[in-house]
Amino acid sequence: MAMEQYGEAIWLDGVFHDPKDANTSVMSHAIHYGSGFFEGIRAYATPDGPAIFQLKEHIERLFRSCAYYHVTIPYTVDELVQATIDLVDRNGFEACYIRPFVFLGTPWQALMAKDTEVHVGISCWQLGEYFEKGTGIRAKVASYRRVSSTMMPMQAKAAANYMNSQLLKGEALRDGFDEAIALDMNGNVSEASVANLFLVKGNKISTPSLDCSVLDGITRQAIMRIARDQGYEVIERHIGRDELYVADEIFLTGTAAEITSVAEIDHISINGGRNDVANELLGLYRKAATGHLEEYAGWLTYVTPAVAE
Structure with a gap:
């Protein structure tokens, strides 16, 4: 997928970035130990403009996923809900797939490092059929x-x-x-x-x-x-x-x-x-x-x- 398909922006740690600039270190904890959490959400085109399906429920589940692993998200549910709305609006998509994600950054050296930074990002892109509908x-x-x-x-x-x-x-x-x-x-x-x-x-x-x-x-x-x-x-x-x-x-x-x-x-x-x-x-x-x-x-x-x- 070319980076331009992510639209004008990806939200990362409270700031909108050009998708090609939304980067992280190869020494991130998530890369070495798989310490990441995510959601998949859809926005649909409606007669009243794009609408995100069960947005708050998805963000609340993201918080629950992190809680199992004692990872604290440095934002509130409402803040991530608003960031998601703002991202879809900024990218101008009528319908899209949305991926909020949380991952542990650096330092990575210890499996259970106390001071590892928690990063939060949100991206979105246009998505067609995951499976072709019809005959099954x-x-x-x-x-x-x-x-x-x-x-x-x-x-x-x-x-x-x-x-x-x-x-x-x-x-x-x-x-x-x-x-x-x-x-x-x-x-x-x-x-x-x-x-x-x-x-x-x-x-x-x-x-x-x-x-x-x-x-x-x-x-x-x-x-x-x-x-x-x-x-x-x-x-x-x-x-x-x-x-x-x-x-x-x-x-x-x-x-x-x-x-x-x-x-x-x-x-x-x-x-x-x-x-x-x-x-x-x-x-x-x-x-x-x-x-x-x-x-x-x-x-x-x-x-x-x-x-x-």
């Missing part, structure tokens, strides 16, 4: 397991956790698939490399419970609410691998993925690639994210608030 993607159950929360806090959106995701995704791509589905250490279905998983059977929609090494995705929570509002029974539970192959539908959710149907797993067609429920929920989700459903208006933070007449 092809997935495989990965040979690598999802890391257990007895080993690392999997509710933290920590950079180090995504080495596990890279192994999952890389294996899937090398084997000719679009995505990987991980099992947890007990053999229960966990999630995809960077997305939560849902299984449809009849009028019931199931998703792995959080004790299956699942990140409590913000899009996951939104889809659970939308589905329940549409009359579906939504259950968080343990899901066995064999249930995947006989589901009525499988779909993934995430900020980048939005709602993506899975048509095939391990070369087995999932009910002929049916995606009725996934398409229904995707349509409602995008209406909510673009300001067309009043009942979900509280999920949106407008970059340029409407001026009262």
Whole structure:
């Protein structure tokens, strides 16, 4: 990605920088030990200008992720919310993907250095489809397991956790698939490399419970609410691998993925690639994210608030 695709500015440590100048030392703690935390957020084009989807919820989760590792962010939630709004406005994007991130800088020499500086940055860029929507993607159950929360806090959106995701995704791509589905250490279905998983059977929609090494995705929570509002029974539970192959539908959710149907797993067609429920929920989700459903208006933070007449 060329640096100009990041727009005019990246916010770093309270200052707007030209993207090519938003740099850090190669001796940063994060580079040597993986001590970083991040969020992925979308801003959508709406009739009232760009609106950021569940911005405060994402920033609050960033603070929780850091808290697991005793990292203190030197800003408040409200300050980072405002910085994000200002960044999108400054770059003039109608719709974009936003990446707030926290990382430890220097000194790096000690694994648990007390005086290591905490840096905070925010970048944004225009993003199309993470997965092509339509007929559904092809997935495989990965040979690598999802890391257990007895080993690392999997509710933290920590950079180090995504080495596990890279192994999952890389294996899937090398084997000719679009995505990987991980099992947890007990053999229960966990999630995809960077997305939560849902299984449809009849009028019931199931998703792995959080004790299956699942990140409590913000899009996951939104889809659970939308589905329940549409009359579906939504259950968080343990899901066995064999249930995947006989589901009525499988779909993934995430900020980048939005709602993506899975048509095939391990070369087995999932009910002929049916995606009725996934398409229904995707349509409602995008209406909510673009300001067309009043009942979900509280999920949106407008970059340029409407001026009262």
